[in-house]
Amino acid sequence: MNALDISGSDGSATQQAYRRLRHLIVTGDLKPGEKLKIEVLRKRLDTGASPIREALSLLTSDKLVDRLDQRGFRTAEVSAENFQEILLLRRTLEDLALRESIANATQDWEENVVLAHHRMVKAKGGDDFEELHKGFHMALIANAPSPILLQFCSQLYDLNIRYRYLAGSGLNYQLRDVDEEHASILQAAVARDADMASERLFKHYQLTGAYLAGLWGEGSALNAELFGNKN
Amino acid sequence: MNALDISGSDGSATQQAYRRLRHLIVTGDLKPGEKLKIEVLRKRLDTGASPIREALSLLTSDKLVDRLDQRGFRTAEVSAENFQEILLLRRTLEDLALRESIANATQDWEENVVLAHHRMVKAKGGDDFEELHKGFHMALIANAPSPILLQFCSQLYDLNIRYRYLAGSGLNYQLRDVDEEHASILQAAVARDADMASERLFKHYQLTGAYLAGLWGEGSALNAELFGNKN
């Protein structure tokens, strides 16, 4: 790669393709269940077939893409059951991780959490809010001495935001006082109060879940996305 | 693929390579941290570079292989911490899954559990005991309405048996009365007694963990495997 290449492209062609495809899927640009033809993607991303293929393999690990034995790839289907499962697992696993993280609290960890929160608040409404929001949640649990658990949480987080985008992004997401919820979790975590932090995180998820589940019930746009076009 | 091809090879070259590499890694034939050179593996498995590459990508999802940005692949490292984490996560997640599985018990499920147990007992000492043992454990939790959770359990199971092989297989594994442990779990599950099944499963893991951890303490062969050759 040329050293002068300015585009946000670090890493190999595979990595680029991975990030771009991931974004297309998470944001719903590539629809659930849509067939992913190598040739089409190759042209769209202007790269070779090998990087595409490898990127799709990587996305398979993230459960964003399904591989059909000799019939290529397609984006993972979505369903109410899948959504509920993700929500439930997140609550369980992040609670677990949060408790372990606080149990092993250090000053470094605490400062990172504060920073992550600050950055998230500052970026409210911005383009990279989503990323920073994840950053905050991951920072909270980052001190759990359990890399595998953390990776599960990260993966579930990504699966979840896909549903958020399918539900019409987080546009009117701020109806609730999410800021206050975040702040109170931060405060409990910094105070090393695992029970309180856990309780507040749990409530945060409960509300988020109710919010998104609500979009389901009312003949919403989400249903169209979910069951409309499966070309 | 030729229709007359008799070898246990269904599926694509990639799938074959995946299964064979997976076996080589889990059984310790490919040592922890060992560099996986495409060219070497290509010759060893007598296939092309592309299938090898894709198989390694798939194994990355299973956490059996690490991908180093532009420096190829190597088998995942092992460590006492990693082992303990796997053990702990398995206990937590399988307990969760078991309770959900029993809560949704059906006759089909019950019969599958009984069958899986029978097959495992029958195969004691046989070549496919390992596979059937996993079959039993997965059958227990299979009724949990949570495919993602089940997949986490399956993955953790595989990571765990890798350590068992590294500890010198399960040769003298039968010192404990594992049969009795399994039977008692089966009995509790069939009786729909979630608490008792959970308690017995937990104890089963505790004993297994102690057994394997014991191999660690005493200047064992495991340490040699773990810290000996990292070529």
Next chain:
DNA sequence: AGAGGCAAAATAATCGATATTTTGTGAGGG
């Protein structure tokens, strides 16, 4: 008219070769 099967097209999987990157080695300078 419908079912079944054959042929053609589309698509995925695989291969062989090329380009890029990393790693190892040795000479020159501090």
Next chain:
DNA sequence: CCCTCACAAAATATCGATTATTTTGCCTCT
């Protein structure tokens, strides 16, 4: 004597084309 830089060798990543598989459309036969 050690460190740094440049070059050479090795290995990986990527490309373009070939091969194998699946799907689609059409035709025949009942």
